[in-house]
Amino acid sequence: MAYKSLLTVITDAGMAKAPLDHITALALAQDAHVEALCLGVDRTQTGYYYAGANAMILQETLTRAHAEADELLKLTKERLARSDVRWSADAGVAAFGDLARHVALHARFSDLVVLPKPYGSEHGAELEPLVEAALFDADAAVLVVPDDLDPNPTPQNIIIAWNQSKEALSAIRAAMPFLKQAELVRIVVIDPPQHGPERSDPGGLLSQMLARHGVACEIDVLSKTLPRVSDVLNRHVQDKSAEMIVMGAYGHSRFREAILGGATRHMLEQATVPVLMAH
Numbered sequence: 001m002a003y004k005s006l007l008t009v010i011t012d013a014g015m016a017k018a019p020l021d022h023i024t025a026l027a028l029a030q031d032a033h034v035e036a037l038c039l040g041v042d043r044t045q046t047g048y049y050y051a052g053a054n055a056m057i058l059q060e061t062l063t064r065a066h067a068e069a070d071e072l073l074k075l076t077k078e079r080l081a082r083s084d085v086r087w088s089a090d091a092g093v094a095a096f097g098d099l100a101r102h103v104a105l106h107a108r109f110s111d112l113v114v115l116p117k118p119y120g121s122e123h124g125a126e127l128e129p130l131v132e133a134a135l136f137d138a139d140a141a142v143l144v145v146p147d148d149l150d151p152n153p154t155p156q157n158i159i160i161a162w163n164q165s166k167e168a169l170s171a172i173r174a175a176m177p178f179l180k181q182a183e184l185v186r187i188v189v190i191d192p193p194q195h196g197p198e199r200s201d202p203g204g205l206l207s208q209m210l211a212r213h214g215v216a217c218e219i220d221v222l223s224k225t226l227p228r229v230s231d232v233l234n235r236h237v238q239d240k241s242a243e244m245i246v247m248g249a250y251g252h253s254r255f256r257e258a259i260l261g262g263a264t265r266h267m268l269e270q271a272t273v274p275v276l277m278a279h
Contacts, residue, residue: 096125
């Protein structure tokens with residue numbers, strides 16, 4: 001099993017380097033095809049303009065979005081042409097509120113979607129909807145990559161955040177090409193429940209499943225000694241010099257995650273290594 005169809009979505013020239021570097025390195029390692037979708041985002045909120053201004057402002061923002069898409073496509077083609085991978089690139093314009101439809105159309109046919117971190121200084125508001133569109137509207141696996149991290153298409157030390165959820169298991173299955181070539185995979189269980197099917201052997205069944213695929217595993221059972229689960233995971237990443245995290249995305253309802261933050265958002269805000277997620 002290997003990734004053969006990789007997608008990235010470029011909406012900001014300043015955020016393009018990390019996903020393009022990582023996706024081309026991964027494509028070379030996996031003998032995969034790279035697809036790049038360059039979107040000029042129309043951020044017009046027509047309902048907030050005074051009467052008579054809508055058409056004029058809408059035309060101006062559409063013109064700007066088309067020019068932005070053309071610039072992104074030119075930049076992307078230049079970068080991909082310098083690589084040794086098979087690639088294709090396309091451009092388009094999407095309204096901010098309609099990003100999900102455009103992204104899902106491409107992402108649902110990809111093995112993995114590589115995107116920049118959606119949070120941080122100078123990160124546009126459209127980056128979060130890109131990640132959510134790939135996860136929810138396309139049911140795709142997403143690899144979120146930090147801004148200033150050198151690509152590593154063959155991480156040897158990987159952490160799995162295991163909480164017995166179907167989201168986590170989906171992420172693990174999607175990450176199998178990475179897991180099978182890793183030197184060590186750590187199954188991290190934080191405060192396992194005292195009642196449940198895995199209470200006597202946290203992570204044991206998952207370890208057995210992965211071992212049958214030839215994955216070398218260790219199980220790390222940790223206590224929640226910090227306020228948030230993401231804090232514990234990120235500290236463990238640093239302690240063990242891990243090179244990737246695999247985790248389920250949005251275990252609670254998306255509304256609850258948006259209001260309270262949630263482990264997914266906190267992880268994506270703080271992560272210093274690539275995070276592979278699925279829902």
